[in-house]
Amino acid sequence: MTEVYSSRAVQDILSREGLAPLKKLGQNFLCDINIVNKIAEAGTPEGGSVIEIGPGLGALTSALLKRTEKVLAIEIDAGMVKALGTILDGYDNIEIIHEDVLKCDMDELAERYFQGGRYEVCANLPYYITGPVIMKILNLKKLPDTITVMVQKEVALRMAARPGDTEYSGFSASVQYFGTPKLLFTVGPSSFYPSPDVDSAVVKLELKRQFDIAFDCYDRVVKGLFGMRRKTVLNNMVKAFGLDPAQARELLEKAGILSGKRAEELSPADFAGLAGAMADAGIL
Numbered sequence: 001m002t003e004v005y006s007s008r009a010v011q012d013i014l015s016r017e018g019l020a021p022l023k024k025l026g027q028n029f030l031c032d033i034n035i036v037n038k039i040a041e042a043g044t045p046e047g048g049s050v051i052e053i054g055p056g057l058g059a060l061t062s063a064l065l066k067r068t069e070k071v072l073a074i075e076i077d078a079g080m081v082k083a084l085g086t087i088l089d090g091y092d093n094i095e096i097i098h099e100d101v102l103k104c105d106m107d108e109l110a111e112r113y114f115q116g117g118r119y120e121v122c123a124n125l126p127y128y129i130t131g132p133v134i135m136k137i138l139n140l141k142k143l144p145d146t147i148t149v150m151v152q153k154e155v156a157l158r159m160a161a162r163p164g165d166t167e168y169s170g171f172s173a174s175v176q177y178f179g180t181p182k183l184l185f186t187v188g189p190s191s192f193y194p195s196p197d198v199d200s201a202v203v204k205l206e207l208k209r210q211f212d213i214a215f216d217c218y219d220r221v222v223k224g225l226f227g228m229r230r231k232t233v234l235n236n237m238v239k240a241f242g243l244d245p246a247q248a249r250e251l252l253e254k255a256g257i258l259s260g261k262r263a264e265e266l267s268p269a270d271f272a273g274l275a276g277a278m279a280d281a282g283i284l
């Protein structure tokens with residue numbers, strides 16, 4: 001077992017393993033034990049099961065292993081996977097999967113390792129794929145109970161933004177099908193080696209379905225209505241779903257939405273109501 005809680009220790013391990021941080025894989029390693037412990041505590045109940053995406057040199061992984069019963073860690077970089085073998089030597093509650101998180105079958109992995117039981121997702125995400133990773137998780141058949149992730153601060157603000165906020169986007173509306181994420185705390189560049197150019201933040205989302213309509217229908221409506229941001233929801237409905245304007249107007253009316261509004265003014269409940277009306281009309 002090796003602990004990597006200083007910038008010096010991270011550099012020593014990298015050089016011992018013949019590795020260098022790869023910018024293209026978003027490799028900024030956490031080297032601040034206080035931050036690591038805060039993320040692990042916020043993201044996992046003691047004794048639970050957890051999927052970590054991008055364990056890297058195992059800083060967060062070690063903290064998760066001490067708290068939880070089982071950690072499933074998915075890492076794309078063969079060099080990291082090899083190094084983790086040495087760094088995490090002595091733990092028997094870890095499975096390291098050498099795969100691209102965007103390509104692997106996470107449902108199958110969770111089923112195999114957690115036997116269909118509850119689990120959480122907790123990670124310091126590679127920032128170049130934050131959005132796609134979160135959307136992939138939200139589309140899983142067996143959802144985790146919670147997602148607690150470190151992301152770029154501006155992405156965290158977007159996730160938690162409310163209708164009318166400048167940061168509110170299609171991504172905010174998609175994520176908030178499951179509730180409003182909590183912005184837990186921000187983390188400065190000095191907590192990483194190498195230091196990123198941006199501030200980071202840890203967000204937690206409890207995945208509770210808020211609406212009757214299925215997530216994939218809801219998400220199609222969000223994406224359709226945010227397609228052309230400057231246009232009205234009416235224009236976007238016509239374009240995205242090939243509707244004639246009268247039908248689009250009728251559906252909006254049914255959902256109680258004024259057709260001259262812009263998508264950024266609609267709440268998650270508005271999107272859910274419209275998706276419900278569209279599903280009832282056989283459009284989704």
Ligand code: SAM
Pocket residue numbers: 025026027028029030031053054055056057058059060061074075076077080099100101102124125126127129
């Ligand atoms: N968890 C470590 C920590 O906190 O120090 C490393 C976090 S670093 C920001 C992101 C990690 O994700 C790196 O180890 C990187 O190799 C890995 N990664 C990047 N792209 C990935 C992908 N598509 N699938 C799985 N892991 C990936």
